[in-house]
Amino acid sequence: MNLSALISALPPGTLSAPSSANLDFSVTGLTADSRVVEPSNLFFALAGVKTDGARFVQEAISKGAAAIVAASGAGISTDGVAVLRSDDPRLALARMAAAFFGPQPRVMAAVTGTAGKTSVASFLRQIWAHAGEKAAMLGTTGVVAPGRSEYGSLTTPDPVALHRLLAELASEGVTHAAMEASSHGLDQRRLDGVMLSVAGFTNLGRDHMDYHPTMEDYMAAKMRLFDTLLPKGAPAVIFADDPWSEQAVEVAERAGARVLTVGRKGGFLSLKRVEHLRHKQIAEVHLDGRIFEIHVPLAGDFQISNALVAAGMAIATGTGADQAMAALEHLTGASGRLELVGSTGDGAPAYVDYAHKPEAMENVLDAVRPFTTGRIIMVFGCGGDRDRGKRPIMGSIATKLADVVIVTDDNPRTEDPAEIRSEILVAAPGATEIADRAEAIRTAVEMLEAGDTLIVAGKGHEQGQTVGDTVLHFSDHEEIRAALKGVSA
Ligand SMILES: CC(=O)N[C@H]1[C@@H](OP(=O)(O)OP(=O)(O)OC[C@H]2O[C@@H](n3ccc(=O)[nH]c3=O)[C@H](O)[C@@H]2O)O[C@H](CO)[C@@H](O)[C@@H]1O[C@H](C)C(=O)N[C@@H](C)C(=O)N[C@H](CCC(=O)O)C(=O)O
Ligand SMILES: Nc1ncnc2c1ncn2[C@@H]1O[C@H](COP(=O)(O)OP(=O)(O)OP(=O)(O)O)[C@@H](O)[C@H]1O
Ligand SMILES: N[C@H](CCC[C@H](N)C(=O)O)C(=O)O
Numbered sequence: 028m029n030l031s032a033l034i035s036a037l038p039p040g041t042l043s044a045p046s047s048a049n050l051d052f053s054v055t056g057l058t059a060d061s062r063v064v065e066p067s068n069l070f071f072a073l074a075g076v077k078t079d080g081a082r083f084v085q086e087a088i089s090k091g092a093a094a095i096v097a098a099s100g101a102g103i104s105t106d107g108v109a110v111l112r113s114d115d116p117r118l119a120l121a122r123m124a125a126a127f128f129g130p131q132p133r134v135m136a137a138v139t140g141t142a143g144k145t146s147v148a149s150f151l152r153q154i155w156a157h158a159g160e161k162a163a164m165l166g167t168t169g170v171v172a173p174g175r176s177e178y179g180s181l182t183t184p185d186p187v188a189l190h191r192l193l194a195e196l197a198s199e200g201v202t203h204a205a206m207e208a209s210s211h212g213l214d215q216r217r218l219d220g221v222m223l224s225v226a227g228f229t230n231l232g233r234d235h236m237d238y239h240p241t242m243e244d245y246m247a248a249k250m251r252l253f254d255t256l257l258p259k260g261a262p263a264v265i266f267a268d269d270p271w272s273e274q275a276v277e278v279a280e281r282a283g284a285r286v287l288t289v290g291r292k293g294g295f296l297s298l299k300r301v302e303h304l305r306h307k308q309i310a311e312v313h314l315d316g317r318i319f320e321i322h323v324p325l326a327g328d329f330q331i332s333n334a335l336v337a338a339g340m341a342i343a344t345g346t347g348a349d350q351a352m353a354a355l356e357h358l359t360g361a362s363g364r365l366e367l368v369g370s371t372g373d374g375a376p377a378y379v380d381y382a383h384k385p386e387a388m389e390n391v392l393d394a395v396r397p398f399t400t401g402r403i404i405m406v407f408g409c410g411g412d413r414d415r416g417k418r419p420i421m422g423s424i425a426t427k428l429a430d431v432v433i434v435t436d437d438n439p440r441t442e443d444p445a446e447i448r449s450e451i452l453v454a455a456p457g458a459t460e461i462a463d464r465a466e467a468i469r470t471a472v473e474m475l476e477a478g479d480t481l482i483v484a485g486k487g488h489e490q491g492q493t494v495g496d497t498v499l500h501f502s503d504h505e506e507i508r509a510a511l512k513g514v515s516a
């Protein structure tokens with residue numbers, strides 16, 4: 028694509044080019060990573076968390092970069108290769124990636140919040156598909172679309188990967204796509220080129236305190252979805268029953284969004300009653316004077332909240348209310364979200380759940396308590412190179428709400444695993460420490476008696492254990508199944 032044409036497709040003020048530069052040539056792609064530069068690429072030199080892309084400009088040029096985009100003040104030398112300047116180079120990358128790759132599915136939805144994003148994106152795709160749309164979802168668990176099911180890595184992909192994917196989906200005929208907006212993604216402008224039709228908010232709780240200095244900063248990053256990215260007048264579907272809901276509503280209203288609240292305090296989809304059964308729930312929902320009684324085939328109060336946010340987003344983008352509500356009766360939970368993996372011979376269930384932050388853990392333990400006549404046995408750990416402050420908090424929640432706690436490893440990455448465990452154990456008196464996750468799961472399964480419930484938390488859909496820089500194959504599902512076979516043999 029011609030660079031001059033690409034620049035003129037951008038909103039004014041995105042970039043400035045030196046007046047002397049000849050930009051009338053073709054660029055073959057964009058990247059912010061010097062290691063993957065190909066001839067005639069445009070290289071974005073971005074200041075990051077670990078290093079500064081400006082240090083790799085020479086490497087990018089030696090690999091054939093045709094022009095460089097850098098921050099306005101960055102001092103770089105380029106031996107005559109054109110340098111385009113931007114006050115916000117990450118924003119420039121997002122907008123240029125959008126212009127370079129072109130088409131996006133016609134209806135784009137993004138959901139933010141500390142917990143529930145993957146579930147809402149997955150439910151929204153399922154509702155649209157049920158209503159006959161060609162629909163996709165992309166997020167932590169990967170990409171799901173007609174003919175596609177790909178394992179993911181980031182919750183919100185970087186703009187180049189994101190817009191390449193959206194263009195592919197559009198060319199495959201996908202008209203509706205639901206994506207997750209992580210706070211990292213929002214802060215780093217990964218979604219700033221997406222043309223949103225609707226945005227959603229689930230809740231706010233402690234997470235990523237290694238990246239965001241305060242909860243207010245974390246909330247502000249999430250609110251970029253409403254105050255910066257969502258076009259004026261577009262619907263903002265907000266879960267109404269969270270302590271942060273009111274603030275989210277204020278931000279969205281101030282930004283000119285059409286606010287639709289859902290939940291017990293919801294004005295749009297109003298939850299009047301929920302009856303919890305072990306593996307399903309019956310919810311009464313009011314909408315526009317009509318009453319729907321929905322049988323949702325999922326466990327966990329929080330899944331009703333997620334289902335309502337998803338239904339709200341679907342209805343706000345044109346799905347009929349009857350169709351959306353009917354679709355909720357067929358929902359499948361996202362992989363590893365309070366997922367029943369198996370049961371012992373005398374009926375004690377073993378669940379895999381992705382709770383890896385305090386509120387999520389609390390919700391999951393609360394969700395299974397009413398159906399547990401015996402003990403709740405909880406196996407979990409905390410990731411290395413991530414928020415350290417959550418470790419004792421999770422240790423204390425597990426101790427308070429579960430009856431047996433086994434602390435184990437969960438992606439220690441470059442940290443000392445024993446140190447991570449000890450930071451959890453400080454606040455988990457009486458917990459058992461078993462470093463090896465497979466052994467921890469086996470031990471827990473062997474303990475199960477009639478009436479007990481096992482929750483193995485933290486990894487959900489993940490298929491690896493990251494130790495140092497190495498990812499070793501590991502699946503909570505596989506380990507639980509193997510252990511259950513062992514006890515029934
Ligand atoms: C902390 C963080 O968010 N980092 C993200 C960020 O990297 P960064 O720009 O800070 O990277 P950096 O290593 O400091 O490097 C700076 C620049 O130099 C470049 N570079 C670096 C080395 C080199 O040899 N050549 C080179 O050009 C890098 O490509 C980068 O452009 O921007 C990159 C491109 O978008 C992301 O891939 C990267 O995600 C890393 C891998 C990551 O682990 N992120 C996690 C924490 C994350 O984003 N998680 C969220 C939330 C999860 C959730 O709650 O669901 C997610 O959306 O997944
Ligand atoms: N609405 C909710 N409220 C509280 N906890 C929830 C909610 N939805 C899900 N959870 C809990 O959080 C875990 C992760 O759910 P999900 O993957 O849908 O969230 P997420 O926001 O995508 O998380 P991540 O940021 O890690 O990708 C679940 O396994 C469950 O323990
Ligand atoms: N098992 C996990 C969960 C990671 C969740 C991820 N979304 C993030 O925090 O970046 C870990 O701590 O390694």
Ligand SMILES: [Mg+2]
Pocket residue numbers: 144145146166167168182207
């Ligand atoms: Mg997610």
